[in-house]
Amino acid sequence: MKKKHISIIIINYNTSSLTLNCISSINAFEESKSTEIIVVDNASKEEEVEHLINNLKNIDNVTFIQSKINLGFAAGNMLGFQYAKGDYYAFINSDVLFVEAVFESLISFMEENQNAGVCGLQIINEQGKETTSFRPFEGIRYKLFGKKFLAFTQPKKPSMLKKYNAPIVVDFIIGSFMFFRAEAFHSIGGFDPNTFLYYEETDVCYRLLKKGYKTYFLPNLKYIHLEGKSSSFNINLKIEHLISYLYVTRKNFGFLKYIVIKYFLILSYMLKAPFKKKNRSIFLKLLKMQESLALSMRHKQKI
Structure with missing residues (x-):
């Protein structure tokens, strides 16, 4: 062979x-x-x-x-x-x-x-x-x-x-x-x-x-x-994580699952928002997120 x-x-x-x-x-x-x-x-x-x-x-x-x-x-x-x-x-x-x-x-x-x-x-x-x-x-x-x-x-x-x-x-x-x-x-x-x-x-x-x-x-x-060595955690990466998750869910698993999961995430972070600043930031970003990828880090870089 x-x-x-x-x-x-x-x-x-x-x-x-x-x-x-x-x-x-x-x-x-x-x-x-x-x-x-x-x-x-x-x-x-x-x-x-x-x-x-x-x-x-x-x-x-x-x-x-x-x-x-x-x-x-x-x-x-x-x-x-x-x-x-x-x-x-x-x-x-x-x-x-x-x-x-x-x-x-x-x-x-x-x-x-x-x-x-x-x-x-x-x-x-x-x-x-x-x-x-x-x-x-x-x-x-x-x-x-x-x-x-x-x-x-x-x-x-x-x-x-x-x-x-x-x-x-x-x-x-x-x-x-x-x-x-x-x-x-x-x-x-x-x-x-x-x-x-x-x-x-x-x-x-x-x-x-x-x-x-x-x-x-x-x-x-x-x-x-060596998990995490190629990218250290920060709030922008967490938001990117959610952007990609919601995009892939909507793309592959349908609108109903997307809506249920999105509003579950919004509710979860709303309840956690009073206790940590990062949770407030994520909650506000989730409210702004539509089905597009407009908030992705990809669009924030300068050439």
Whole structure:
């Protein structure tokens, strides 16, 4: 059988050291002859770009692309995708570290399971502890009553509360490492560039499902995710999180679910608003939010 080629796309945004460590860990475990690494810089600071370029020039299997604007996660990855030539695409966060070879096993699994559109692996943190690696679609039951209620009402659905030892079909995998069959990714048009940050994996996995592809979680393959190292939390990111969530909900799950969830969020933050300033800010933003993405961080940046 002809050896399959893998295109790895990594977004860099002021995380040059993390990106370089990520690439080093990939090349330490995977064959560089069967991989190409495409690094997309999302308008980082000049010193970050310089550091990256100086250290990438001696790595043979890396292509560097520099964007003049911050495209966000989805559009940044779609820019990198345009240079990809692989049979499979691995979209990997800059704050990921490989701890073992995974590509050969992933390809074998997907060759044996032709309905597999995308696969995710077991995430571990810096201390080696397993963390959440897949989630259910966040509908009304999940948002209003939580994951325990969802697990109780849908006992056949894989639960985040359980440990698994064999591959399972899930709703969506965490977006820090997503391994796509190229033809499946093509069939849905890739990531939706309307989202700037967050919920890209929910959207892409749901659209794959509609095309007849399944999302698999492979618990026996692992990687480290230095969660939060590529983006620190602030109030603007929380608002962006809600903007993307409501957009993806309205787009994929219908107007009724969108309205119920939106007004549940408004009520929740209204009740919390008197106690914390950040909750007041989020409450006011939710009141202003329509179905558009006009309040997204994408529209606040200067070129």
